[in-house]
Amino acid sequence: MSAALKIDEFNLLDDGECDARIVAAKNILGKRLAILGHHYQRNEVFKHADFTGDSLKLSQLAATTDAEFIIFCGVHFMAEVADIVTDGKRTVILPDLAAGCSMADMANLVKVKKCWEEISQILDPDEKVTPVTYINSAADLKAFCGNHGGIVCTSSNARGVLEWSFSRREKVLFFPDQHLGRNTGVRMGIPLEQMVTWDFMKPRGGLTDDEIRNAKMILWKGFCSVHQMFQASHINNFRKQFPEGKVISHPENNYEVVQMSDVVGSTETILRTVRASAPGTHWLVGTELNLVNRLADEVKSKNITVQFMSPTVCMCSTMFRTDPQHLAWVLDNLVAGNVVNRIRVPSEIAKPARAALNLMLEVVD
Numbered sequence: 001m002s003a004a005l006k007i008d009e010f011n012l013l014d015d016g017e018c019d020a021r022i023v024a025a026k027n028i029l030g031k032r033l034a035i036l037g038h039h040y041q042r043n044e045v046f047k048h049a050d051f052t053g054d055s056l057k058l059s060q061l062a063a064t065t066d067a068e069f070i071i072f073c074g075v076h077f078m079a080e081v082a083d084i085v086t087d088g089k090r091t092v093i094l095p096d097l098a099a100g101c102s103m104a105d106m107a108n109l110v111k112v113k114k115c116w117e118e119i120s121q122i123l124d125p126d127e128k129v130t131p132v133t134y135i136n137s138a139a140d141l142k143a144f145c146g147n148h149g150g151i152v153c154t155s156s157n158a159r160g161v162l163e164w165s166f167s168r169r170e171k172v173l174f175f176p177d178q179h180l181g182r183n184t185g186v187r188m189g190i191p192l193e194q195m196v197t198w199d200f201m202k203p204r205g206g207l208t209d210d211e212i213r214n215a216k217m218i219l220w221k222g223f224c225s226v227h228q229m230f231q232a233s234h235i236n237n238f239r240k241q242f243p244e245g246k247v248i249s250h251p252e253n254n255y256e257v258v259q260m261s262d263v264v265g266s267t268e269t270i271l272r273t274v275r276a277s278a279p280g281t282h283w284l285v286g287t288e289l290n291l292v293n294r295l296a297d298e299v300k301s302k303n304i305t306v307q308f309m310s311p312t313v314c315m316c317s318t319m320f321r322t323d324p325q326h327l328a329w330v331l332d333n334l335v336a337g338n339v340v341n342r343i344r345v346p347s348e349i350a351k352p353a354r355a356a357l358n359l360m361l362e363v364v365d
């Protein structure tokens with residue numbers, strides 16, 4: 001082991017030089033290394049991933065890999081999940097520690113505990129409410145769910161997780177994404193009036209006692225800053241231009257966009273559906289730009305057209321933080337025997353968080 005290499009030196013390298021270093025380091029580390037890449041990663045990073053997927057697939061891959069080092073090209077909560085499901089037995093690395101998720105940051109333990117406490121002034125939440133956290137959340141919120149009979153979900157298994165939750169308790173507190181919660185609830189036949197929004201900036205979520213008492217789902221007022229860009233008007237314009245066209249969107253989109261879409265699903269579902277569509281299909285896709293551009297390139301030879309839903313460029317700026325420079329930096333450090341940017345969840349948080357995550361992995365496939 002030598003002194004850790006500094007990121008500053010790598011920031012001066014161009015992408016080509018980084019590519020060469022990444023390939024060389026991967027060759028040296030061989031099976032000791034697994035690079036996981038989320039679909040929102042930019043091409044320059046995505047092409048180096050050994051495995052790609054949505055949040056669920058990547059957490060399953062992390063749980064089953066034998067690799068000693070997992071480099072997670074994604075965002076912070078994903079790397080935390082990898083550390084939790086591997087019980088700290090793997091070294092999980094996030095190339096840029098600033099790669100967070102603005103939606104995940106909209107809920108924190110203090111505010112969720114306060115919400116639980118405020119609900120307990122009206123009913124006993126540990127008897128009547130299952131806390132469900134979207135995987136896009138900090139580890140301590142997953143631990144909160146583990147400690148209160150709750151569970152984690154992703155965008156691809158939210159329905160199964162909610163069915164499990166309602167089979168145990170009559171209500172669900174869903175955080176941090178109101179849209180995934182509402183869109184899934186609607187698909188299950190829960191009336192909109194029975195889904196109330198908890199405004200975490202207001203006392204008692206801005207709700208009356210009756211609203212809390214009568215609600216089936218209490219939805220945290222969080223959202224994704226990328227998906228909020230997609231609007232019903234974009235779909236209307238598309239349908240006027242291409243009446244035969246199809247619309248596919250992620251369930252983090254707002255209620256109207258989801259209602260107007262032909263297909264709704266996780267990033268993995270979006271890719272699978274578009275790839276399997278008939279030649280000549282014209283798609284409007286409501287999810288992050290890097291995925292959409294890559295998919296458009298991939299399927300154009302099959303005469304499938306893919307169009308981004310928003311007229312303005314919007315990508316996930318935190319996913320974008322992982323660049324070839326950071327990837328080369330963490331890899332060259334590993335080759336030199338140095339671990340930089342390891343993500344480690346303290347055991348008192350990891351244990352209950354693991355319980356809630358394992359429940360998700362067992363309950364829904």
Ligand code: 13P
Nearest residue numbers: 054055056154155266267
């Ligand atoms: P997926 O689990 O569908 O990949 O979604 C992750 C995400 O952050 C979407 O914004």
Ligand code: SF4
Nearest residue numbers: 101102103224226316
């Ligand atoms: Fe978070 Fe939205 Fe980025 Fe997904 S796209 S990681 S939810 S900010």
